[in-house]
Amino acid sequence: KNIPTGFPKGFLWxxxxxxxxVEGAWNIDGKGLTTAEVVQKATDRQDPMAMNAVTAVTLRKAMVDKTDTLYPKRRGIDFYHRYREDIKLFAEMGFKAFRLSIxxxxxxxxGDDAQPNEAGLKFYDDVFAECHKYGIEPVVTLSHFEMPLALTLKHNGWASRATIAAFTRYTKVxxxxxxxIVKYWLTFNEINASTWGFVGTGALDQELDETAKLQLHYQAVHHQFVASAIAVQQCHALDPAAKIGCMLARIQTYPHTPNPTDVRAAQLEDELNLFFTDVQVRGEYPGYMNRYFAEHGVTLEMAADDEAVIKAGTVDYLSFSYYMTTVTSAADATVKTSGNMTFGGKNPYLETSAWGWQIDPLGLRIALNVFWDRYRLPLFVVENGLGALDEVTADGKIHxxxxIDYMRQHIIQMREAIKDGVELMGYTMWGPIDLISAGTSEMSKRYGFIYVDQDDAGGGSLQRLRKDSFYWYQQVIASNGTVL
Ligand code: P53
Structure with a gap:
């Protein structure tokens, strides 16, 4: 038998x-205010859920504030004006793919204007053209942690069914x-983030009790499942050559001990994560989830043909982000990682990043094998990386x-999964250029191969500098993952 030896030809690095x-330019060329632009920087950097702390009061305050001082996602890293320079640097590293969102x-x-904004469409024309100039395939996310704020004010975001129609008008356009021009699409970034709150739902929920929150979050997810399935069908009808996938924040959990009660608790916890891909890949709500809803006071409102739409709109490939794993215990005996973290229990065998995320390269292998065994669908790792405090040293460099160590170890595990027969389309690591953190809105949580001279308060020249990892990734791509 032929065992694959490494990354396939055409692998999308x-x-x-x-x-x-990244974009900034939050209030020009006809753009509307977004949900991301009313979120303030975290006061506790160990709290990635700061991105959900939006209330009616903070929202009103944000809407009258016309500056970006408190709202870092309004300024990004000025990609809107610097995309030519940035894409040129990606090309210099040898990128085959660049994932970005519209x-x-x-x-x-x-969200519901009579006509689309031509200046906005033109901007992405130009960005995609710039990618193609260097043979880079754009991989485009339709919804990545933001939506027009007007839809929050009018419908409470994805809590309302009305948002489905608004979204699918946008996707059709x-x-x-x-x-x-675009061959690879993704519908919702980390669709499971809608169970975390505002970042995924665009719906205010801070005043709700736990049961009402759960109800709202899963109802919002249901609307996104329907919207995603409609988008898949639109995409296939309009461009049969294009591929469209789902996207999950894969957070595998391990049992705290071999005690079957812990193993079972971990299994359920894991199902709460795999539920999203079960629906988007298989096209139906799994039984374990119907039971979970019944036992937790969640009643989903569905239209008569929702289930048929979901069935008819299953995805072509499965993409996911991978940063960490957690531990689950039946008795909830585990110590939580980082502060008031929601990411589950601490694993004594793993080290953490400065932000408390548990680093687990082997877990990526496990994730890939689990997905492949469960779905037999092409997989795409569309996020993975290390948020760290980088320092520009006296020599003007970033060592x-x-x-490099983090990325190397994860890439090795992808190669192991490929040897098992897993079909892997590509690897787009998170944040090739330093950008504003999703969770905390910090600039100082850096992921990039390219350093951006900007601080947490928005000061700095915005100059781009190549880190040591830039040259390392360049030779990884040039060797198609053989020189690590
Ligand atoms: P930041 C939490 C857990 C897993 C993925 O995150 C997450 C989050 C959000 O904090 O989000 C994804 O910037 C997301 C990106 C985000 C990246 O991971 O909080 O898709 O937008 O930037 C890293 O360190």
């Missing part, structure tokens, strides 16, 4: 970003516009050997 974390509010500033 590259990097990933999101509009709200800001819905650049196309429909209020961009599928038509970029037909033949980020820790990042």
């Amino acid at each position: 590259g990097g990933a970003t999101a509009a709200n974390q 800001a819905w509010a650049r196309i429909f500033p209020n 961009v599928f038509e516009r970029y037909r033949g 980020d050997q820790y990042r």
